[in-house]
Amino acid sequence: MSSLAGSGPWLALLLALMLSLVAADCECGFVQDFPAEETGHGDGHADGRLLFTNMMESKFFELRNISQDGDWKRQQYNVSARAGRGEYGKAFALKNVYTIAPDGHGENVDADAGPGDGIALVVGSTLVDEAIPVAELASARKDMYFGSYRAGMKLTPVNGTCAAFFWYFNDTQEIDMEFLSREFDASKKLYPVNLVIQSEASRQAGYDAAKTGTFKVVNLTFDPTVGFHEYRFDYLPNRVLFYADSQLLAEMNGTSVPSGPGHIILQHWSNGNPKWSGGPPKQDAIMTVSYVKAYFNSSDEQLQSSFADSCRKARDDDAASGGSGRVCAIPDVTASNASTGGTFFNTSDPNQPSSGGGTDDGDSGAVHLSSTPTMAAALLLMVVLLAYS
Ligand SMILES: *[C@@H]1O[C@H](CO)[C@@H](O)[C@H](O)[C@H]1NC(C)=O
Numbered sequence: 001m002s003s004l005a006g007s008g009p010w011l012a013l014l015l016a017l018m019l020s021l022v023a024a025d026c027e028c029g030f031v032q033d034f035p036a037e038e039t040g041h042g043d044g045h046a047d048g049r050l051l052f053t054n055m056m057e058s059k060f061f062e063l064r065n066i067s068q069d070g071d072w073k074r075q076q077y078n079v080s081a082r083a084g085r086g087e088y089g090k091a092f093a094l095k096n097v098y099t100i101a102p103d104g105h106g107e108n109v110d111a112d113a114g115p116g117d118g119i120a121l122v123v124g125s126t127l128v129d130e131a132i133p134v135a136e137l138a139s140a141r142k143d144m145y146f147g148s149y150r151a152g153m154k155l156t157p158v159n160g161t162c163a164a165f166f167w168y169f170n171d172t173q174e175i176d177m178e179f180l181s182r183e184f185d186a187s188k189k190l191y192p193v194n195l196v197i198q199s200e201a202s203r204q205a206g207y208d209a210a211k212t213g214t215f216k217v218v219n220l221t222f223d224p225t226v227g228f229h230e231y232r233f234d235y236l237p238n239r240v241l242f243y244a245d246s247q248l249l250a251e252m253n254g255t256s257v258p259s260g261p262g263h264i265i266l267q268h269w270s271n272g273n274p275k276w277s278g279g280p281p282k283q284d285a286i287m288t289v290s291y292v293k294a295y296f297n298s299s300d301e302q303l304q305s306s307f308a309d310s311c312r313k314a315r316d317d318d319a320a321s322g323g324s325g326r327v328c329a330i331p332d333v334t335a336s337n338a339s340t341g342g343t344f345f346n347t348s349d350p351n352q353p354s355s356g357g358g359t360d361d362g363d364s365g366a367v368h369l370s371s372t373p374t375m376a377a378a379l380l381l382m383v384v385l386l387a388y389s
Pocket residue numbers: 040041239251252253
């Protein structure tokens with residue numbers, strides 16, 4: 001057996017190696033390949049590739065308690081019928097957003113959804129003081145600028161709700177994917193999705209999206225109420241691309257495209273407006289979100305410069321060891337893996353938030369990814385080296 005004194009230097013070296021491995025891989029960002037026909041002009045994708053410097057990945061299907069996830073905030077507020085342009089008010093309440101834990105011991109176990117499905121957002125059928133009980137979950141960070149925003153979702157077949165996955169700055173800077181359950185017609189296999197950019201033009205049209213050029217209805221080729229599918233929008237300079245299961249649904253471009261940072265929101269609501277959400281639903285309606293993956297550039301200048309620094313440092317280290325890269329390619333998700341989102345760059349346990357990256361002050365979280373395989377390799381190496389020392 002080697003003495004502790006003799007293995008000290010090795011241990012120090014290996015510890016340093018392990019730490020660098022833990023923080024490895026994506027220091028220079030996340031890239032998304034762009035099929036040639038989808039490549040337009042503008043910044044960020046000159047060579048058919050888009051580069052994003054930050055990420056936020058959330059494994060809702062593994063999460064046990066949403067109130068312990070610092071990346072997301074359940075919302076509570078009331079909107080009157082008048083303010084919400086509906087026949088009823090909306091009562092956003094914390095209890096309408098809950099986790100359905102893998103072991104069935106989540107915050108709410110009597111949901112219709114199966115154990116481990118993800119986070120449930122419920123629209124209630126029983127009015128509370130003339131308001132419909134509704135649900136919202138919003139990202140805590142608001143520095144989310146150009147990016148690719150993705151969510152695995154299963155929608156409700158119950159008539160009378162609007163399920164939305166959107167990016168928001170204010171009412172005239174908003175990118176939306178909205179699903180109206182009253183439009184789902186199983187007998188005709190009709191499942192439309194409403195794609196909307198809210199802009200100054202839509203404000204002038206009284207927020208009637210249909211009266212603007214940035215409103216498109218696209219028929220999905222699958223029933224979104226029976227399984228999980230990935231819904232995605234890429235918010236880029238002067239253009240927005242919408243996808244389902246990595247298939248392009250539509251593109252919008254021009255002056256209505258927002259031009260600043262915002263946050264992302266999951267919402268399930270109804271206000272009785274027969275022209276939009278319809279409802280109230282006749283029974284409680286549940287939308288389930290299995291995961292969210294966001295790859296984006298931050299508007300925060302400190303995060304931008306710390307990204308540049310750690311990328312440069314990682315590349316210098318690589319040059320010394322003969323490696324290269326440090327850019328991670330974002331894999332597509334299809335219907336086959338939308339219930340769990342397939343592989344994640346962030347391998348931290350979502351139920352141990354402090355063990356994951358991104359919690360240090362001034363840290364983007366984009367680079368500190370725990371990496372179980374490299375960690376195991378480092379440990380193995382350590383054992384082997386100790387045995388020989
Ligand atoms: C704008 O979007 C339309 C499709 O809506 C597309 O045909 C056109 O090529 C796009 N223009 C640019 C400059 O990307």
